[in-house]
Amino acid sequence: MTRPFSPERWAYEITHVLNAVLGPEHFPIDVPAVAREYSAKKFPDDPITRVVGDDLPGFDGALYRAPQGKKGWGIFYNNRIRSTGRINFTLAHEFGHFLIHRLAYPDGFQCGEQDVVRWDSEYGQLEHQANVFAANLLMPLDDFRRQIAPAAAIELDALSHCTDRYRVSLIAATLRWLSYTDKRAVLVVSRDGYILWARSSTPALRTGAFFRTSGPPIEIPVQSLPVQTKGLSEGRGSIEHGPGVWFPEPAQEMTVLSEQYDFALSLLLLGNAPQRYFAQADEEPDVFDRMAPPEQRREW
Numbered sequence: 001m002t003r004p005f006s007p008e009r010w011a012y013e014i015t016h017v018l019n020a021v022l023g024p025e026h027f028p029i030d031v032p033a034v035a036r037e038y039s040a041k042k043f044p045d046d047p048i049t050r051v052v053g054d055d056l057p058g059f060d061g062a063l064y065r066a067p068q069g070k071k072g073w074g075i076f077y078n079n080r081i082r083s084t085g086r087i088n089f090t091l092a093h094e095f096g097h098f099l100i101h102r103l104a105y106p107d108g109f110q111c112g113e114q115d116v117v118r119w120d121s122e123y124g125q126l127e128h129q130a131n132v133f134a135a136n137l138l139m140p141l142d143d144f145r146r147q148i149a150p151a152a153a154i155e156l157d158a159l160s161h162c163t164d165r166y167r168v169s170l171i172a173a174t175l176r177w178l179s180y181t182d183k184r185a186v187l188v189v190s191r192d193g194y195i196l197w198a199r200s201s202t203p204a205l206r207t208g209a210f211f212r213t214s215g216p217p218i219e220i221p222v223q224s225l226p227v228q229t230k231g232l233s234e235g236r237g238s239i240e241h242g243p244g245v246w247f248p249e250p251a252q253e254m255t256v257l258s259e260q261y262d263f264a265l266s267l268l269l270l271g272n273a274p275q276r277y278f279a280q281a282d283e284e285p286d287v288f289d290r291m292a293p294p295e296q297r298r299e300w
């Protein structure tokens, strides 16, 4: 028996087809068209036949089998969502469920709006796999690295370019950048002065720059821009903090307030030589901290 494809492998297969048919400049991806046409070719007896917005109270998206007597599947997204980036990610997520999970879960899926999904639950794993597929399909790593090199300094404009290129949210693009950058950087998503969740780049994580968000609520610094909003212009801004504000070392903070979802996104950029600030940087965050953000897709 052949091993089932991983989420990354499915995304790679489709990227390969898109490169062959449309060329390397095929972004942003038209997920409804790709889902219908790819599934019709690959699974002619069991394709995706509908991709539509619908009234889905309590859910971002869903994958349903066609009613009895009809063949195929439908992908639905909540038509109250206004962010095109979030809709696009939701559609790709449901397409991932179709490719990876439909045989084992013939009743389909209803996704989103869970405040807490345990990453180690079976459902959490399925959600994580669908998110990995969506990120890899919408933002293939080789193309993303051509937009922002691993060693490049980051600016909000560069990330905004990626949100336009791939039609994804700023959070999705920032998480993609954090997954490969050589820089020490931490993304903090906060609301009402408290961290909702945070994600560190690997170099930051390895040097002790992370927040353990699975424990008691963590307050963000009073000097930070989500609190000192007068430092923002049109909901975004940048500030240099000295040691002892976000971390024992200095940090550059770039903050964007989300217009639609009532949270602040702060990207903290740290220097390259942290050792003197973290004498005991051997404490790794527990696995929950590293796995939690993808499951909190409600924020995307």
Ligand SMILES: [Zn+2]
Residues within 6 Å of the ligand: 093, 097, 109, 110, 111, 112, 126, 127, 130
């Ligand atoms: Zn899902």
